Amino acid sequence: MTTATTSPADRLVPGPRALAGSGLDTVRRHPLLVVLALMVLVFQLTTGSFLDGGNLRGIATDAATLTLVAVPLALLVISGYLDLSVGSTVALGGLVAGWLAGQQHLSPVVAVLGALVVGAAVGAVNGILCCYLGLSSFIVTLGMLTAVRGLAQQLFPLPLSGFGSGFAWLGGSRIAGIDAPVVIALLVLVAGALFLALTPAGRHVFAIGVNREAAHLSGISVRRTPFALFVVTSVAAALAGAIKASVLDSAVAGTSGAGFELTVLTAVLLGGVALTGGSGSVFGVLLGVLFLGCLQNGLTLLNVPTFWQQMAQGIALAAGAALAYFGPRLTR
Amino acid sequence: MTGKTGMAEPNLRIRGLSKSFGGVRALDRVDLTVPAGQVHALLGHNGAGKSTLIKCLGGAFPPDAGTIEVGGSSHTRLSPRESIAAGVAIIFQTLSVVDSLTVAENIFLGQEWTKYGRIDRRAQEDVAAGLLQRVAANCSPRDRVGELPMGQRQLVEIAKALSRSASVLVLDEPTAALSGAESDALAERVEDLRTQGLAIVYVTHLLAEVERLADTVTVLRDGRVTHQSEVSGRSRQELVDAIVGPAPPVSPGTTTRAPARSDAPRPVCLTVDGLRGPGFGPVDVDVAEGEIVGLFGLIGSGRTRVLETLFGRRRASGGTVRVKGRAVEATRPADALAAGIALVPADRRRQGLFPVLSAQDNALLPAIRPLARRGVRALRAERRIFGALCEAVGLRPARPGLPAAAFSGGNQQKLVLGRWINEAHHVDVLLLDEPTQGVDVGARQEIYQVVSSLAAQGGTAVLFASSDPEEVVALAHRCLIVSAGRITGELSGAELTEAALLSAVHDPAPATSEGAA
Incomplete structure (x- = not known):
């Protein structure tokens, strides 16, 4: 069900010219598609319940917050930057939204908006330091990962919970039979794909990632677009935090979103986005997210211990890198 | 030892x-x-x-x-x-x-x-x-x-x-x-x-x-x-x-050098007055509409710096630049482009090309935003302009989706040049730095043709830097000799020969420049 709804997004990524002969070409460009299909098949055969509606719904909900952050992060990586701070921004966003809704008894809409503003502030700091002052985004956002986590713990030393039924709507309600987080993730996917294919800034993202100097000499503002992507990525992380807080009805400064930054980055890289910038697609990111989601879910169904699951995730990333490197050569 | x-x-x-x-x-x-x-x-x-x-x-x-x-x-x-x-x-x-x-x-x-x-x-x-x-x-x-x-x-x-x-x-x-x-x-x-x-x-x-x-x-x-x-x-x-070489490689009959220097003086398009920056200056240059002026000098003579300063990639420490009478103060390439000045840099790989992007994206990158309507790319217009550009510059193969890295050096240069000479962009002053570096002989002639007809028909003022005397003779109407960051001489008309250019840089003493009214 999830794959069916995303095929239009796939077509939009490479532009209308890909409408002809997209089938085989898509597989060649995204070898992960084959791996994902095989994995789903194996899990279905071994568990017998993998493709049940309830299980798929669980996978989709888990993948939703990942997708929400992975799409803007992918755009940022394509433009040649990196954001490792999203895990802590998730925590801060969830805490701020929960505190506004639960402790301050504000409307859920205001609570979520508050989280988004805080996210935008974190992204603006990242963006100013990386895009306008030219510092390494790896170092800046690694520092922000720690700094934002520290800020969250200072502001909210105690775990928060009991956010009220209004706030629970964000994570728990259904729109046309689909969970709200999944609807948001789908909107983000479509928006990301449309942005890359149909807007001038979408092309500029690639150009800046491939050759920043040449883009500058072509009169493109090489700072504004990546700056905006930093802000959007952090806003998305804060929203993901609010969704998680709503689903769990709790938020903890020390542990919420811990390690999330690496899971998102794993999904982005598995999806074929080059860490060196300049190439990648939203459809690939979706595959990366689904791959991680299905892997984790399937292994849980098979009662594989968490440690083994983590190992599998790590090996998948290394294998994904090898696949991205050798895949195109094998199919040629 | x-x-x-x-x-x-x-x-x-x-x-x-x-x-x-x-x-x-x-x-x-x-x-x-x-x-x-x-x-x-x-x-x-x-x-x-x-x-x-x-x-x-x-x-x-x-x-x-x-x-x-x-x-x-x-x-x-x-x-x-x-x-x-x-x-x-x-x-x-x-x-x-x-x-x-x-x-x-x-x-x-x-x-x-x-x-x-x-x-x-x-x-x-x-x-x-x-x-x-x-x-x-x-x-x-x-x-x-x-x-x-x-x-x-x-x-x-x-x-x-x-x-x-x-x-x-x-x-x-x-x-x-x-x-x-x-x-x-x-x-x-x-x-x-x-x-x-x-x-x-x-x-x-x-x-x-x-x-x-x-x-x-x-x-x-x-x-x-x-x-x-x-x-x-x-x-x-x-x-x-x-x-x-024994015979002049470009015989007077060939069409490369367009006879744009008619007797009626054309209006001045680019006026550079006392331009200074680190390592060069003061430099005075006037380029008329439709005129092609060469800057000939050895590597390190400051030609590239002059062009990059005009384009806003480097900051000038003094002097004025005017395009059609309007003063230009470019501190970024985007400023220079807005004022009608464009540059094709010498180092194609580092400064010009996007190797993994498509030919069309390479050639039309600066045009995508101006063409877009209400924030949405005009895909059809992009395709049409790229098609027209392919014909104009003789791009081979004329495949919009092929990555730029797959093209020969000459065709890559046509893509970079094409950024400024398509109908989505009007350029008053075209700056070229080593326009045919790493370009094979055939494509070199095509690029000369494109630049010459751009000047002759579009009235664009062209200022190019070169260390290749053959290229200067083939392309320029007039040539300024650059040495140690200054203009030390000028050659035009019948005096503009390869031998004269070579001896001009080898003895930096003779024919001192007149201020060129």
């Missing part, structure tokens, strides 16, 4: 060396002999085959045919490592010293002296001091190379070559990046090294250096040896003729 020195046997003997790149003969049966204790000058245009010869010698390219003999042992091909082991040391224009290391560490990089498994700093520094003395460098082995002036860095690299007991030293335009005093000092070092018994190959554009330093000279043109002789007793004219 010095290794092998002066012997009767020639130290470097190249026989029948040939090398082709995709059908283009870069070297055609080149013979060259340099005995120990002699300086052999290598002359020729850009693209004549000098760099290819050096790179074959250094092991960067395997030659197709021929042999390279160094110190008696013969090779049909060399790896970089074998080349060093054989005793060849090449000092490229862009030095290969590591700025963050000390002088001694640079000299012993890759061949460190160790004691108990640790680098023996003191021993290295002692030996380095001796080597530095041999090349009369006045830096200490403990100085950081990044803090030294250019001339000293070069000496460090020569000292490194001596530490590997090199017997053949190749200097690739060694004075291009040096000041006058540094060049004189280098010349003395070359004299010293000659008396110490090295065989020296000296690549240069400057005939004065050849006369001063070289015992013998070889001139290459289109990959062939066109002249080989002792230097003494040869007139400068003989060498210039050998470089330029």
Whole structure:
């Protein structure tokens, strides 16, 4: 069900010219598609319940917050930057939204908006330091990962919970039979794909990632677009935090979103986005997210211990890198 | 200590060396002999085959045919490592010293002296001091190379070559990046090294250096040896003729040079007044609508800086720039573009091309936003403009989706040039830096045609920098000679010949520029 709804997004990524002969070409460009299909098949055969509606719904909900952050992060990586701070921004966003809704008894809409503003502030700091002052985004956002986590713990030393039924709507309600987080993730996917294919800034993202100097000499503002992507990525992380807080009805400064930054980055890289910038697609990111989601879910169904699951995730990333490197050569 | 020195046997003997790149003969049966204790000058245009010869010698390219003999042992091909082991040391224009290391560490990089498994700093520094003395460098082995002036860095690299007991030293335009005093000092070092018994190959554009330093000279043109002789007793004219070739390569009948200079003076389009910046100026240039003006000078003469400052990539420290009377103060390329000034940079790979992006994206990148309507790309218009551009510049293959990396150098240059000459962009002033560097002969003519017709029909003012006299004669209506950051002369009409250009840069004294009203 999830794959069916995303095929239009796939077509939009490479532009209308890909409408002809997209089938085989898509597989060649995204070898992960084959791996994902095989994995789903194996899990279905071994568990017998993998493709049940309830299980798929669980996978989709888990993948939703990942997708929400992975799409803007992918755009940022394509433009040649990196954001490792999203895990802590998730925590801060969830805490701020929960505190506004639960402790301050504000409307859920205001609570979520508050989280988004805080996210935008974190992204603006990242963006100013990386895009306008030219510092390494790896170092800046690694520092922000720690700094934002520290800020969250200072502001909210105690775990928060009991956010009220209004706030629970964000994570728990259904729109046309689909969970709200999944609807948001789908909107983000479509928006990301449309942005890359149909807007001038979408092309500029690639150009800046491939050759920043040449883009500058072509009169493109090489700072504004990546700056905006930093802000959007952090806003998305804060929203993901609010969704998680709503689903769990709790938020903890020390542990919420811990390690999330690496899971998102794993999904982005598995999806074929080059860490060196300049190439990648939203459809690939979706595959990366689904791959991680299905892997984790399937292994849980098979009662594989968490440690083994983590190992599998790590090996998948290394294998994904090898696949991205050798895949195109094998199919040629 | 010095290794092998002066012997009767020639130290470097190249026989029948040939090398082709995709059908283009870069070297055609080149013979060259340099005995120990002699300086052999290598002359020729850009693209004549000098760099290819050096790179074959250094092991960067395997030659197709021929042999390279160094110190008696013969090779049909060399790896970089074998080349060093054989005793060849090449000092490229862009030095290969590591700025963050000390002088001694640079000299012993890759061949460190160790004691108990640790680098023996003191021993290295002692030996380095001796080597530095041999090349009369006045830096200490403990100085950081990044803090030294250019001339000293070069000496460090020569000292490194001596530490590997090199017997053949190749200097690739060694004075291009040096000041006058540094060049004189280098010349003395070359004299010293000659008396110490090295065989020296000296690549240069400057005939004065050849006369001063070289015992013998070889001139290459289109990959062939066109002249080989002792230097003494040869007139400068003989060498210039050998470089330029027997007949003028562009006969007056060909259409490359458009007869845009009609008698009625065209309105001035670009006015540059007293432009100054680090390393150049003050520079005054006027370019009329439809006029093509060349800036001819050697590498390091400041041509590129002038163009990059006009385009806002570098900041000017003084002077004014006007386009059609409007003052332009460009601090970013985007400002210059808004004022109607565009630049095609010289370094296509670093500054021009997006290799993995499609041809269409490469050619239309700056046009995508202006064409878009309410924030949405006008895909149909983009396709149509790209199609028209393909016809105009003769892009081959004319496939919009093919990545730029898959095109030849000439077609890549057409894509970069195409950014500014499509209908989505109106450019009043087109700046070109080395417009046909790394471009094959056929595409070169096409690019000249495109630029000429742009000037003739569109009234665009074109200012281009080149170190290739053939190109200047083929393309320019008028040429300014640039030397040490200033304009030192002007040639136009019948005076604009390759021979005149060459002698103008080689004797920077004559025809001083008139202010050109």
